[in-house]
Amino acid sequence: MSSLDSTQSRIAAQLNAFKVAAIQMASGPKVEGNLSEARRLIAKAAEQGAKLVVLPEFFAIMGMNEQDKVRVCEQPGQGPIQAFLSEMARKHKIWLVGGSIPLAASSPEKVRNSLLVFDETGVQVARYDKIHLFNLTLGNESYNEAQTIEPGDKIVVVDSPFGRIGLAICYDLRFPELFRAMKNVDIIVLPSAFTATTGKVHWEPLVRARAIENLSYVIAAAQGGYHVSGRETHGHSMIVDPWGRIVDELQRGSGVVIADVNPSYQASLRNSLPALSHRTITCSCCEKV
Numbered sequence: 182m183s184s185l186d187s188t189q190s191r192i193a194a195q196l197n198a199f200k201v202a203a204i205q206m207a208s209g210p211k212v213e214g215n216l217s218e219a220r221r222l223i224a225k226a227a228e229q230g231a232k233l234v235v236l237p238e239f240f241a242i243m244g245m246n247e248q249d250k251v252r253v254c255e256q257p258g259q260g261p262i263q264a265f266l267s268e269m270a271r272k273h274k275i276w277l278v279g280g281s282i283p284l285a286a287s288s289p290e291k292v293r294n295s296l297l298v299f300d301e302t303g304v305q306v307a308r309y310d311k312i313h314l315f316n317l318t319l320g321n322e323s324y325n326e327a328q329t330i331e332p333g334d335k336i337v338v339v340d341s342p343f344g345r346i347g348l349a350i351c352y353d354l355r356f357p358e359l360f361r362a363m364k365n366v367d368i369i370v371l372p373s374a375f376t377a378t379t380g381k382v383h384w385e386p387l388v389r390a391r392a393i394e395n396l397s398y399v400i401a402a403a404q405g406g407y408h409v410s411g412r413e414t415h416g417h418s419m420i421v422d423p424w425g426r427i428v429d430e431l432q433r434g435s436g437v438v439i440a441d442v443n444p445s446y447q448a449s450l451r452n453s454l455p456a457l458s459h460r461t462i463t464c465s466c467c468e469k470v
């Protein structure tokens with residue numbers, strides 16, 4: 182489907198506003214426990230009328246160590262985490278963005294950090310593998326995602342009844358050229374697990390900047406709280422509208438953030454402020470991808 186077709190089908194299908202949700206968790210090392218918490222929160226989001234629901238990064242496993250995700254990783258299309266996502270989407274008749282989950286990589290010591298999208302019939306319609314891998318050394322905190330994650334190399338946009346949905350994960354948020362290269366998206370989904378340290382200062386301005394500069398909704402679903410491993414994540418899951426306003430937010434702990442997406446409001450903002458059509462500089466990065 183071309184982007185024009187998608188915009189037309191969106192106009193035909195979604196003149197009215199619809200509800201979207203971001204789920205916040207503080208996942209632990211046990212997949213089963215995380216799935217039952219996700220099950221409860223997805224049901225809550227669906228009860229409140231959400232049609233598109235986004236789970237956080239690695240919602241099914243925040244391990245005691247890096248190896249834990251390798252241990253529970255699944256082959257594409259198989260395994261309990263993917264079966265769970267499909268079942269939830271079908272049961273609640275929602276589009277479900279399966280946060281991210283560990284999928285098998287080409288090396289057995291590594292995994293892909295993969296975001297899967299399921300439609301309301303439970304069919305997987307898209308997969309995006311995190312491109313930018315987090316690396317931080319600050320005080321006594323250190324992360325090196327490249328040790329266990331194999332990076333993706335494809336930008337993914339999904340044409341959906343809700344419009345064009347751009348897929349990104351956590352640290353990707355720091356790379357605005359990724360979102361530009363998506364070529365006009367209506368909604369950006371961003372499963373995340375920002376650290377408490379960087380999140381305090383960087384999270385909100387980065388999320389709002391991506392919304393403002395792309396005149397897009399951003400559904401940012403975060404890990405937020407203290408994890409069994411001792412790690413602390415920033416939380417502050419939020420839904421930001423295309424004007425950059427935070428429509429709903431949850432600071433810490435498990436819960437659901439919910440807001441309306443209003444396509445006619447977005448279209449009128451894009452008419453009032455046609456910044457997207459004023460782009461004249463071609464970035465060499467976008468030409469490559």
Ligand SMILES: O=C(O)CNC(=O)[C@H](CS)NC(=O)CCC(=O)C(=O)O
Pocket residue numbers: 238239242243244315324325326351352355374375376379380383
């Ligand atoms: O590893 C896991 O269990 C879950 N994944 C994560 O926590 C990932 C990789 S370490 N976190 C980030 O990318 C944080 C980025 C961030 O905090 C920033 O850009 O400042």
